Each structure stands twice: as structure tokens, then as C-alpha cells.
Amino acid sequence: MIITVVGLGVIGGSYVQALKGLGHDVYGVDTNEKTLKQAKQDGYIIDGFVDGHEIISQSDLTIICLYPSLVLDFIARHHFKKGSIITDVVGIKSYFLEKALKLVDNDVEYVSGHPMAGREKKGYEYASREVFKNANYIIIEHQKNKKESIEFMSQFVSQLGFKSVKIMSPYDHDEIISYTSQLPHMIAVALMNSDSQRFETGKYIGDSFRDLTRIANINADLWSELFLNNKEYLLESMRLFEEQFDQLKDALMNDNDEKLKIMFDESSRRREKLEK
Amino acid sequence: MIITVVGLGVIGGSYVQALKGLGHDVYGVDTNEKTLKQAKQDGYIIDGFVDGHEIISQSDLTIICLYPSLVLDFIARHHFKKGSIITDVVGIKSYFLEKALKLVDNDVEYVSGHPMAGREKKGYEYASREVFKNANYIIIEHQKNKKESIEFMSQFVSQLGFKSVKIMSPYDHDEIISYTSQLPHMIAVALMNSDSQRFETGKYIGDSFRDLTRIANINADLWSELFLNNKEYLLESMRLFEEQFDQLKDALMNDNDEKLKIMFDESSRRREKLEK
Numbered sequence: 266m267i268i269t270v271v272g273l274g275v276i277g278g279s280y281v282q283a284l285k286g287l288g289h290d291v292y293g294v295d296t297n298e299k300t301l302k303q304a305k306q307d308g309y310i311i312d313g314f315v316d317g318h319e320i321i322s323q324s325d326l327t328i329i330c331l332y333p334s335l336v337l338d339f340i341a342r343h344h345f346k347k348g349s350i351i352t353d354v355v356g357i358k359s360y361f362l363e364k365a366l367k368l369v370d371n372d373v374e375y376v377s378g379h380p381m382a383g384r385e386k387k388g389y390e391y392a393s394r395e396v397f398k399n400a401n402y403i404i405i406e407h408q409k410n411k412k413e414s415i416e417f418m419s420q421f422v423s424q425l426g427f428k429s430v431k432i433m434s435p436y437d438h439d440e441i442i443s444y445t446s447q448l449p450h451m452i453a454v455a456l457m458n459s460d461s462q463r464f465e466t467g468k469y470i471g472d473s474f475r476d477l478t479r480i481a482n483i484n485a486d487l488w489s490e491l492f493l494n495n496k497e498y499l500l501e502s503m504r505l506f507e508e509q510f511d512q513l514k515d516a517l518m519n520d521n522d523e524k525l526k527i528m529f530d531e532s533s534r535r536r537e538k539l540e541k
Numbered sequence: 542m543i544i545t546v547v548g549l550g551v552i553g554g555s556y557v558q559a560l561k562g563l564g565h566d567v568y569g570v571d572t573n574e575k576t577l578k579q580a581k582q583d584g585y586i587i588d589g590f591v592d593g594h595e596i597i598s599q600s601d602l603t604i605i606c607l608y609p610s611l612v613l614d615f616i617a618r619h620h621f622k623k624g625s626i627i628t629d630v631v632g633i634k635s636y637f638l639e640k641a642l643k644l645v646d647n648d649v650e651y652v653s654g655h656p657m658a659g660r661e662k663k664g665y666e667y668a669s670r671e672v673f674k675n676a677n678y679i680i681i682e683h684q685k686n687k688k689e690s691i692e693f694m695s696q697f698v699s700q701l702g703f704k705s706v707k708i709m710s711p712y713d714h715d716e717i718i719s720y721t722s723q724l725p726h727m728i729a730v731a732l733m734n735s736d737s738q739r740f741e742t743g744k745y746i747g748d749s750f751r752d753l754t755r756i757a758n759i760n761a762d763l764w765s766e767l768f769l770n771n772k773e774y775l776l777e778s779m780r781l782f783e784e785q786f787d788q789l790k791d792a793l794m795n796d797n798d799e800k801l802k803i804m805f806d807e808s809s810r811r812r813e814k815l816e817k
Contacts, residue, residue, distance in 0.1 A: 381747035401744055429744045441745045444736065449753045452728055455785035457808040459778070460720065467816045468677055468705045469717045471657035475816075476752040477725045482812040485805035489798050496793050502735070503790055507783075509731035514779055517772050522765050529761035532733040536758040540743045540751075 266290065269324040270310075271317060271339060273300050275384050276354050277330030278392025281309035283425040285394075292320045300389045322346055326421075329353045332487055333361050333494070340365060345373045350414060352378045356442065357495040358405045358435035366407065376418045377405040379438065380427065381446070387484060394426065402427040405438050443498035448506055450480050450488060451499070457481035542566070545600040546586075547593060547615060549576050551660050552630050553606030554668025557585035559701040561670075568596045576665045598622055602697075605629045608763055609637050609770070616641060621649040626690060628654050632718065633771040634681045634711035642683065652694045653681040655714065656703065657722070663760060670702065678703040681711050719774035724782060726756050726764060727775070733757035 268284060270277045271294045281304055284291050293310040294317035295301050301313025314320050321327055321343045329336050333355045345351060351373060355361050362377055369375045382400040384391050402422045406415055419430045433441075457478045460466055492499055509528075516524040544560060546553045547570040557580055560567045569586040570593035571577050577589025590596050597603055597619045605612050609631045621627060627649060631637050638653055645651045658676040660667050678698045682691055695706045709717075733754045736742055768775055785804075792800040 381745065383747065401746060403745065431744050437740070441740045441742070445742060445746045445750045448735075449732065449749045451786070451789050452732060452753065453749075454804060454808040455782055455789055456725065456728060457811050458804060459724075459781040459785045460811065461781065464713070464717045465707075466717070466721060467814075468707050469657065469679065470677060470721045470815070471659065473725045473729075473756045474721045476755060477728065478808075478812055478815070479752060480749045481808040483805045483809055485802040485809070488805060489801040492793060492801065493796055493798060496796075500790065500793060503786070503793075505735040505737065506731055507786070509735045510727070510779070510783070513727050513731055514776065517768060517776060517779075520769055520772075522769060525765040525768065526761040528730060528734060529759045529764060532730040532754075532757040533759055533761070535733050535736065536754055538743075539746070539754070 266325045267292070267320075267323055268326045268328065269294060269317065269320050270328045270330060271295075271321075272330040272335075273297075273304055273310075273313075273389050273392070274330060275387055275389070275391045276380065276382075277328070278304065278309075278389040279382070279394055279396050280328055280330065280425070282392060282394040283397050285309055287424055292324070294320065297389075303389060318343060325349050327351045333357070333490055336361075337364050337368060340368045345370065347372045348374075350374050350376055350417070352376050352418065354378065354380055356446065356491045358438045360439075360494045362405065362407055362435050366409065374409070374411065374414050375407075376410060376414050377407070377435070378418065378422065379403040379405065379442070380422070382427075397426040399426070399428040401429045401431070403438055404430060404432045405435050406432050407435065439495050440498050443495055443502040444505075447492060447495065447499045448502045450483060451492075451503060452506070453478050453481040454483060542601045543568070543596075543599055544602045544604065545570060545593065545596050546604045546606060547571075547597075548606040548611075549573075549580055549589075549665050549668070550606060551663055551665070551667045552656065552658075553604070554580065554585075554665040555658070555670055555672050556604055556606060556701070558668060558670040559673050561585055563700055568600070570596065573665075579665060594619060601625050603627045609633070609766055612637075613640055613644060616644045621646065623648045625649055626693070627651050628694065630654065630656055632722065632767045634714045636715075636770045638681065638683055638711050642685065650685070650687065650690050651683075652686060652690050653683070653711070654694065654698065655679040655681065655718070656698070658703075673702040675702070675704040677705045677707070679714055680706060680708045681714050682708050683711065715771050716774050719771055719778040720781075723768060723771065723775045724778045726759060727768075727779060728782070729754050729757040730759060 266289045268289045269292045270280045273293050273295045291310050293304050293313040304310045305313055336353050380402050382396040404418050542565045544565045545568045546556045549569050549571045567586050569577055569580050569589040580586045581589055612629050656678050658672040680694050
């Protein structure tokens with residue numbers, strides 16, 4: 266099977282790494298020639314192309330690892346092999362799929378995906394197949410998908426190391442992701458920026474602060490695009506969070522020891538069963 | 542030097558482990574005989590006592606690793622060696638020190654401390670000297686402290702593995718800790734409890750959600766005591782956080798891409814320089 270990964274950044278680079286040894290012919294497309302050269306030298310791709318037109322027209326599977334708006338641009342400007350599958354790693358789906366499906370030819374199938382794995386750092390040098398190990402993957406099913414294509418993708422990503430593969434609609438995806446991924450990023454940014462800066466903060470932190478702010482180091486262009494195009498769900502998740510936060514504040518203000526403990530027991534119970 | 546660690550839970554247990562090999566005579570006091578037996582068998586303590594009266598009266602340094610209210614109780618009910626030092630690991634200081642200092646005899650010195658290290662789990666079996674490695678330690682100085690005692694404590698904890706030792710007033714401590722430790726715990730609880738539970742959440746999370754909710758598994762008794770006795774500072778930290786959170790929400794509602802990016806760049810800049 267000829268597989269081409271488009272965009273050898275931290276995610277695309279991890280894909281080519283994870284694909285090694287699985288028996289496919291893997292190629293890379295990137296605007297950066299140095300990255301292509303490195304990936305080829307590392308033995309992860311057979312060859313790399315700045316202009317992907319030729320290799321894309323021969324690929325059985327094209328994995329596009331670009332920012333959402335660039336994915337659309339890439340699809341519009343390339344001709345894909347008849348009967349081939351295109352997939353992506355875009356973090357939001359309803360808004361995006363509507364646009365993408367209009368661009369994809371009828372003889373090509375678009376199977377949208379979301380690997381719930383990533384790093385704070387950008388670029389090929391931070392790529393690692395390890396980020397997929399035991400991570401969650403979501404396949405986003407739409408009306409034009411064939412059952413066997415969904416099945417193929419499910420098996421394919423399992424081989425890359427993902428532990429759980431779930432299939433859902435774009436709407437459900439965007440709802441759950443607004444809570445499990447987008448809300449945590451908003452919280453981390455707000456926490457980091459709410460520092461009064463009266464002290465040399467780094468000297469007074471433990472692992473809890475480190476953990477909660479790691480993703481405050483955020484790719485501004487990518488995430489503002491993701492947030493703004495999912496704002497209804499995200500605003501609702503933010504509202505639900507604030508509701509809980511306000512309850513904690515009220516309990517604190519009213520010295521309501523009992524209420525605090527009930528909420529702490531609830532969060533402990535939920536956290537413990539989270540990945541069971 | 543005779544050192545007695547009172548309370549061999551996750552923190553006290555880590556102390557006796559970290560003390561191994563430093564040349565002191567280390568004893569343990571705990572209400573649980575099994576724990577004492579285990580610590581002795583592990584080679585971390587010379588002997589263990591359920592009733593600590595005799596060993597405490599001979600100790601040069603007593604490290605009390607109990608809940609805040611139990612520390613006060615322990616000090617009131619024991620006689621400490623003349624010229625010896627008592628220290629603690631209590632997470633809030635203004636309220637606590639006021640009470641503790643009234644109980645301590647004039648010929649004994651109380652040097653309050655805060656190791657910024659911990660685990661979500663309770664108990665001796667989760668203790669590990671590793672938690673102190675490269676962690677931050679805060680010494681809380683009060684009017685009765687001698688310069689040489691502060692210096693002793695500073696060198697002592699450095700030997701246990703702490704990377705940074707800072708000395709500050711109880712008030713400054715409680716202010717910074719309300720931000721770096723208490724606020725993150727409140728946020729984690731609110732995030733965990735704001736789950737709509739429409740989906741099997743654990744299958745749709747990445748490391749960001751894992752990191753932000755780890756401390757939502759929280760010791761309810763301990764933390765409600767810590768929060769309620771530091772509520773002025775904590776409420777102010779919560780207010781500052783909400784201010785930032787609301788700014789993000791507004792920018793989102795108004796499709797203010799530019800504002801979002803400015804806030805993301807700011808949080809990224811702050812996070813990057815955090816521990817430099």
C-alpha cells in the first residue's frame with residue numbers, strides 16, 4: 266500500500282515513525298526540504314516531495330497533517346487516486362467536514378480522524394511514535410462513508426499503537442472535544458495569565474501547577490482557529506465549568522465544609538474511574 | 542543527630558527514605574504499628590513508636606507530617622527536647638503558625654516548612670524519596686526564629702534533594718500558595734465535575750485532560766481544612782483566574798481572533814520562562 270503523509274510536523278512526523286515496519290511504501294510531502302531530507306535519512310520515508318502532485322495521484326492512503334484551513338486548500342489543489350482514502354488529524358469536525366466533503370471527488374473516500382495525541386512543541390524534531398502509544402483515536406463517520414472504509418481505518422490506527430478507537434458523528438465529536446481538549450487549554454491559559462507576578466512563581470510551584478499549565482504553552486494560530494470554529498460547544502463547556510467553579514467558591518465563602526467534601530469526593534470518584 | 546518523623550504517611554514516609562544514608566539516627570512515630578514495622582524492616586528507621594513521648598523528648602529535630610489540626614494537638618501533648626527544632630509540612634501558614642507558636646515552649650524552636658511535593662495517593666506505601674528530587678521547598682520565617690536555625694533548615698532540606706529553598710513570611714507563603722497550589726486543585730475539581738457525562742469520557746481524552754484532572758482525585762478532609770483556613774487569599778486567586786477566563790470567553794463570543802492570540806502568546810511566554 267502506498268501511503269503519503271502530508272506535513273511532517275510533530276504529528277505527521279509521528280505518523281511516518283509509527284508506520285515504519287508495517288510493510289507499507291511511505292512517502293512524505295512537506296514545504297520544508299530539510300525536513301524531507303531528515304525523514305528520508307531517518308529511514309521513515311522512501312522519498313519526500315515539496316510538490317506532492319505526482320505521489321498523491323498514486324497513493325492509496327493520504328494522511329494530511331496540516332492546519333484545518335490548509336487541509337482544505339491541499340484537497341482543492343490535488344488530484345487523488347480513484348478509490349483511495351484521504352484522512353486528516355483536524356481537531357474539530359462539523360464545520361470542517363462540511364467544507365472538506367464539498368471538495369472531495371466522488372470516487373475518493375474521506376475518512377476523517379482525530380488522534381488524541383500531541384505535544385506542546387511544533388516540528389518534526391519533536392515527533393515520536395510514542396505519542397500514539399495507548400492514546401485514544403476517534404473516527405468521524407459521515408453519510409458518504411462505506412462501512413469497510415471505517416473498518417479499514419479502525420484496524421489501521423490500531424496498528425499504529427492507539428489503544429482505543431471510537432466511531433462517532435462530527436457533532437458528537439465536537440461536543441466531547443470541547444470538554445476534554447478545548448476547555449483544558451482555555452483553563453491552562455487563564456491559570457497561567459492570572460498570575461499576579463508578585464513572586465518568582467517558578468520557585469513556589471509543585472507538580473500540580475506544572476501539570477495544569479503545561480498546555481498554556483499553546484500554538485496560538487492553530488488553537489484560535491479550532492476554538493472559533495467550535496465556539497458554541499466550547500462556550501457551553503466553559504459555562505458548565507464555571508457553574509462548578511462558582512459552587513466551590515460559594516461553599517468556600519460560606520465555610521461550607523460539608524459541601525466542599527461532597528464535591529471533592531465526587532471529583533475523586535470520577536477521576537478514579539476515568540480510564541478503567 | 543536524633544531525628545524523629547511523626548506520621549509515616551506519603552510525606553513522612555518520603556522523609557525517612559530521603560534521610561537514609563545522611564548519618565542521622567532516624568526514628569518514627571505513627572498510630573499504625575504495621576507501618577512502623579514496615580519502615581523498620583525497610584531500614585529507614587531505627588525504631589518506631591506508637592507512643593512518642595520518650596523519643597520526642599530526646600530528638601534534636603522533630604518533623605511532624607500530620608494534618609494541620611493534628612499537628613497542633615501533637616505539639617500540645619508532647620514535651621520536646623530543650624534547644625531542639627520542630628518542623629512541619631503544613632500547606633498553609635498564617636492561621637496555623639499563630640496557633641502553633643502559642644503551644645511551643647520558649648526553649649524549643651519552631652521552623653515551619655512547606656515541601657512542594659506530594660502525591661495523589663495517601664499512605665506509606667506510596668512514599669518515595671523521589672518526590673523531593675528537584676522539588677521546591679519553602680521555609681516560613683517568623684519573629685522568634687534564629688538566623689542559624691533558618692540556615693540549618695535550609696541546608697538540611699537541600700540534602701534531602703530539594704532544588705530550590707526559599708524563605709518567606711507566612712502571609713507571602715499563603716498568598717503565593719493560594720495561586721500555585723490551591724487554585725489548581727479547585728480548577729481540577731471543577732473541571733472533573735463539569736462533565737456532562739453524555740459520553741464515555743475516558744475514551745475521548747488526551748494527555749491534556751489527564752494532566753489537568755490528576756489532582757481532582759483529592760484528599761477531601763485535608764484540602765477542605767487547607768482551603769477554609771486560607772479562604773481570603775484563595776478567593777482572590779479564584780477571582781483573578783475568573784477574570785482571565787471571562788476575557789477568553791468574551792474574545793470567543795465576539796470572534797476576536799486577535800485578542801485570543803495575544804492571550805495565547807502571553808501564556809506561552811510565561812510558561813516557557815516558568816522554571817528558567
